[in-house]
Amino acid sequence: MPPKGRSARSRGRGRGGGTDSSRKNPSQVERADPPAESSETTPSAESTPAQPKVQPAPNDVADASAGSVPPVALTHAEAQSMHSSRPSSPNTTTNAGSRLLPGHESSPNAETDTLARPPVQRLDTVKNAATPTSRSSSPSSRAGSSARGGRGPAATRGPTFKGRRSKEERDAREKAAIERDRERKAEREAQARKERKWNHRGGRVRGRGGASGRGGYMGVGDGPVSGPFSSGVSNKASRPNIYLPSGSRATRVKDEDDDSDVNRRLGITVKKEDGYYVSSDDDDEVIAVPKKDIDTIQISSDEDETGTLDRKERRYRGDTPAMLMPIRIARKEHRDRVVGINTEASSATSAKILQQAEAAGESPTVEGVENVTRKGKGKGKGKVKDVEITEWRRPYKGMWQDEDDLDIKIKTETLSEDEDAVDSEELAEEISKNVVKKQSGSSPEAERKPKLRNKHGLLDAEPVLQTDEEKTEWARFQSSLHEIRRELGPDEKLAIQNTSGDVTMRDPEATKHSVRDDAVYLFQLPPIMPDLLPPGARKELADPNSQPAASSANTDQTPIKVEDGAKEAPISSLKGLQLGSGRVGKLRVHESGRTTLDWGGTSFELNLGQTAHFLQETVCTKITPEKDRVAPEDGGEAVSFGRVRGKFVVVPDWSDMLR
Amino acid sequence: MAPAAIETEEDDPVVAEYDVFITPEVEEQIYLLQYLNRAPDYPFTDATGCRPSEMRIKQESGFIEVDVPVNVRQNFNRPMGVRWGESVRKTKGQGQKAWGIASGFERVHVPRLGGRPGASGEQTAADEEDKVDEYIQNFEDANEKGHVLNTQTLGGQIIKENAGYSNYMIGTFRDNQLHLTRLTGIVQMRTQFNHLDATAYLETLARRREKESQEGVKPSEPRALIPTVKKGAGNTSVEKSQAFLQHAHEEKWTKLQYLDENMDEAYGMYHERLFVQDPGSSPKLHSSMNNDRYLEAISAPSSDKSGKRKPLTKRQVHEIDISDDSDNPANEAQPSK
Structure with a gap:
């Protein structure tokens, strides 16, 4: 069974979570700081796009998505709370602002470290245990980072912060931050729950999602x-x-x-x-x-x-x-066709x-x-x-x-x-x-x-x-x-x-x-394809056509008539491909990407089919026989297998056939 | 260069190997639905809020329709939604469940109303308008009660596997196994304008009634009927089409409940239907042709009437390779398209 349900999703959300959280940011910011005026929100919002970029890629995706939310939100929160809590000291505010920006550009590496740190919820731990260094280097800066909920980047950028805050202020801000975090977290969870269903898109949410389902x-x-x-x-x-x-x-x-x-x-x-x-x-x-x-x-x-x-x-x-x-035909500049000798220029x-x-x-x-x-x-x-x-x-x-x-x-x-x-x-x-x-x-x-x-x-x-x-x-x-x-x-x-x-x-x-898990692929087979016969049925079924088979074995003596029969035989496959159920052979993927398919002894090759620009879904219909129906309306079920993830075209393996 | 080509096998090791299985044919059928005017990014699933609310299939005559919910709260023309919704509802009530080719272009015969001339026609028309207005006013309510066209119908004809054309299979991977399942058919799903058909039909009916109400219904006169002998199955294309349409008209939709791809059932079905249940004990299949035979099968028949056409020896093939480099092997080896 594929992963499904909650547990699978929570992990799967990985990337989806990323979007998720970033989508939520502004609303969070606003909610976290209701008093924030729009004039304040604007500048901080502008800094938003710049920030996440610097976030290094963590190994744990889920964590990252969780962890990356606060940075943005908190940054605003801080900037704003500075405004509101300390209107008397505009310097602090400007410092905070300026501190943010240089921080982004200057220290991607430092942030790499810090991002691995726990997200907001673990604020206390972070503050007490993980940030003594920055605290010692610049006590005043701690106020900033604590307000941020101990988020990494803040801590590392701390030293550039020159403002001072009293203990009370720090405590107050801290408390506020915790509260905000909680609020935000609850909200985030609620929203995540709500959005989860269409957030799988990214796919790995549900097995199939990753592949055919939502993932595409x-x-x-x-x-x-x-x-x-x-x-x-x-x-x-x-x-x-x-x-x-x-x-x-x-x-x-x-x-x-x-x-x-x-x-x-x-x-x-x-x-x-x-x-x-x-x-x-x-x-x-x-x-x-x-x-x-x-x-x-x-x-x-x-x-x-x-x-x-x-x-x-x-x-x-x-x-x-x-x-x-509106669609228009792609235009491209006309260039004369380069004919003949391959000059350096042309190449x-x-x-x-x-x-x-x-x-x-x-x-x-x-x-x-x-x-x-x-x-x-x-x-x-x-x-x-x-x-x-x-x-x-x-x-x-x-x-x-x-x-x-x-x-x-x-x-x-x-x-x-x-x-x-x-x-x-x-x-x-x-x-x-x-x-x-x-x-x-x-x-x-x-x-x-x-x-x-x-x-x-x-x-x-x-x-x-x-x-x-x-x-x-x-x-x-x-x-x-x-x-x-x-x-x-x-x-x-x-x-x-x-x-x-x-x-x-x-x-x-x-x-x-x-x-590939839970994905559906489409395989296109050539119009003429050898039938696949189970070992037992082979003789019986092949018997009518067995002449050709024999003819290929002893080609030289075969009379003309039988040769004609040989030509008929493939045409008999026009009746439709007959496939038994069972093991066919091997699909081998080579280093280069060349992929061969052993079709019960005949050699084929797999090519990539063209991707459809439209939606393709596979559906399995299970129709209840009329007599078994509970209600005449209820004819059965159609079960979606999700989108077709890819298409392969099976072609004869010429290199092998002509060997 | 040549040595490089010879070394290819060693240079190009196999990095992945899958056992290929073919699943048995069972009752459940698998269709590929191609939604031609839908981008692949917008699947019809619960996640996007447009899981088809119903799927209908005419298995014999080969039609599939899907009702996809439409958001009636955004960019929705309520008056038209109500009008069309009503049209569809009414015609459904009259027994017209399918339109267009899926119904064989037939329409349900609606019994005429009472033959007395009078204003009844106009009155009903006025009533209709009132009702529509009322529905528009109480839109949410009307929507719940089914007076609003809140679905989009997509449908198409099942293209079954056709001899002489490409065969399609569904491939699914599990661990190092590839399971191939035959596709029952491909359906190109296009928007169906059943609601317009329904509206137009109702208008025709209304006109007829109006006319009748003014002129009175002509007493049904004996009409000259030309007895036609129905053939079981005609051979001409016209007859075939007629038979086909007739068949399509007679066949009833089978309504199917559409299960989302994320549902447990979908997973269950996926693993049940698209995989060989016991790969370990499945028989080894053999191709009915070996490479040479296959090569011959797909080659154009020899123009050489002497008939003595034997498979080429390796040397001959090699020679051809060298001498005729524009031959299709080279071209065909290219990715299709």
């Missing part, structure tokens, strides 16, 4: 991915999307209205859109608002983060998917395209991931990465025309430490290798042979590709292999493989819960 689909670029190549190459990053508690849409939009550095992050999207943005619109001059492809814009909201999420919630409830947006271009396409596919996810990060998990590196990528934005744009920047681009990807980046890096390298190879010069025939061979999906076998189309095709192929590998490969190994400094975010989940 593994596929290539879920959601409307924009960009010319995105439909094909995008998927590098698509998997993390599955874990997004609330889908990538709302988050993406939220980015839009977040403040500047979020916008910079948005730049990831923007930059590549820019590459393709061929528009005569007069809004071209508006630089402040980053351009987004219309396909990726899901909601336009002028509300803040929370507002968006609320809206999202409403949308859910309201059954009004915000997907009904550079293709690499660029490749990257671009990848980035296009990747960005929503990255953003999404970042958002999750910001909200709950707090991955310290997220920010760094953002910044780095963003910085490449302009060079990147330039590269559109400039072919010399190939290596720079590779670097860009290298900097981003995401697993996806690793992958694209590989691809980029591959292509650069191709260039080298090409330069070394070999006759067309010599090149082509390996190409034929290597098409069977080996990462290390780099074909020599001539045109951009070939290259992108190759990239698509590789990425689909990668996707399969990721989906079907062993989880633990995946985590290790992906560690390029930071252990993957979903590590905790991956080990506990396979993504």
